[in-house]
Amino acid sequence: MKQILLFILFSKVLIIKWKDTEFYNEAIRGFIENYEGVYEVYDSKESKEEFLKAINKKDYEIIALVGEKSLKTALDLDIDKPIIFFMVYNPKIIIKDKENIKGVSLNISYDVQFQKIKEIFHDKKIGIFYSEDKVVEGVEEAASKHGISIKLIKVQKKEKIIDVLIELKRETQIILVPPDPILSSPEIMSMIVSFGIENKICLFVPSDKLVKAGAAFGLVPDYYENGKIAANLVKDILAGKKTKSFYEMPNAKLYINSNTLKELKINLPQEILKKASGAF
Numbered sequence: 608m609k610q611i612l613l614f615i616l617f618s619k620v621l622i623i624k625w626k627d628t629e630f631y632n633e634a635i636r637g638f639i640e641n642y643e644g645v646y647e648v649y650d651s652k653e654s655k656e657e658f659l660k661a662i663n664k665k666d667y668e669i670i671a672l673v674g675e676k677s678l679k680t681a682l683d684l685d686i687d688k689p690i691i692f693f694m695v696y697n698p699k700i701i702i703k704d705k706e707n708i709k710g711v712s713l714n715i716s717y718d719v720q721f722q723k724i725k726e727i728f729h730d731k732k733i734g735i736f737y738s739e740d741k742v743v744e745g746v747e748e749a750a751s752k753h754g755i756s757i758k759l760i761k762v763q764k765k766e767k768i769i770d771v772l773i774e775l776k777r778e779t780q781i782i783l784v785p786p787d788p789i790l791s792s793p794e795i796m797s798m799i800v801s802f803g804i805e806n807k808i809c810l811f812v813p814s815d816k817l818v819k820a821g822a823a824f825g826l827v828p829d830y831y832e833n834g835k836i837a838a839n840l841v842k843d844i845l846a847g848k849k850t851k852s853f854y855e856m857p858n859a860k861l862y863i864n865s866n867t868l869k870e871l872k873i874n875l876p877q878e879i880l881k882k883a884s885g886a887f
Contacts, residue, residue: 618845619645623661624673625680626653630830631673634694637834638671642841646671655680662686669841672710675701682708689844693837694830696786698853699741709844709852711836713828714786715813716855717749720826723859724781724811725753727824727879732756734775734782738763738789765795769802776808784822786813809871818862819887823871825862827884832856860884 622638624631627650635648647667651658658680662670672678672692678701681690692698692710702708724733733755737743743759750757758779762771768789775782782803790796796812800820803810810822818825836854843850862885868875880886 618669619647619667620669620671620841621661621664621667622646622648622671622673623658623677624648624650625658625676626650626674631694633830634834634837635673637831638693638838639834640838641835642838644842644845651677651680659684669844671837671841678702678708678710691837691840691844693833697739697742697788699744700739700788702852709840709850711833711840711854712856713833714855715826715828715859716857717743717746718752719857719859720783720811721749721753721755723826723861724783725755727875728781731780732758732778734758734760734779735785736760736762736768736771736775736782737785737787739787742785742787762789765789768795768799772799772802772806772808776806781809781811783811784813804867804870807871809873815860815862815885818864818885821864821867823864823867823873826859827862828856829858829860832858862886 620642622635624635639646649661651661662684669689669691672681672690673694675695678692678695687707690708694713695710696713698710698712735743735746735757738761746757758775760771760775762768772782784799796817797820800817800822804821811824811826812818812822813827815825815827833856840850840854861883863883864887
C-alpha cells in the first residue's frame, strides 16, 4: 500500500487544456486540489502545434485532457500513453474502442435529472429531442424508475428543431434539452430559448447561461466536481484499480429564471428555491 502511495506521489500527470477559460480552470482546480501527485498544466492556446509540444514531453506517466477539442486532437494523433479526459460532453460518441482512454463526462445522468425534476413537478410529462442515440441511453430506464412519462423525438436536421418543439409543446408539459451534438452552436441554443420564451414553454437546459438568457430551469454540471472525479480516476488507474471507461456526473446544480417562472405561472416552494445554485 505504501509503495502504491509513493508511486502516485511521484507519478507526473500532464494536464492539457485546449484554451484558457474560466470553466476549464475551475475543473482543473478541482483536479489539482484532489490529486496528491506531481502535475503540470499546459495551455495549448487552441493550437495543434502547441498541443504537440506538450504531448512530446517525456517526463509524465499519464495525460489528462481538458475539453472536447483536446480529446479529439489526441484521438487524431493516436497516442499510446494512458489518457483520461474531463470537461467533455457525450464522450461515447467521440471515443470508439480506445482502451487507453477513460474519463469523466459532463453529462448528468438521467436518473439525477429526473430526480431533480420530480422534486419540482410531481406528474408532468417530459419531452426530449435528440440527434444521437447515445445521448438518450438509459433515459427510458431512469424515467420508469421515477414513474415519469416521457416522449422522445429524434431530429437529424437543425431546420426541424422548431417543428419538434411545437410537437413536444402540444404533447408534454416540460421539455428537457440534452447536451446533444445538434445543439452545439450558440445560435441554435439561443433560438430554442427564444422560442421557449415566446411560446411559454417550460425548458430545462444544460447551461446556467441559457437560464440567464430566459430558459426556466437549468440542470448544470459542477465543473469543480468534474475535475475532482477525474483526479480520483487518475489515482485509481495509477494504483492499478479496476475502473470504468466513462463516468457521468452524479449530481446537478439547479438554476432558475425568476422572471420566466412568473410568466409561466410557476410558484416554487421555498425549499426548492433554497437548493438552487443560482437565480436570475
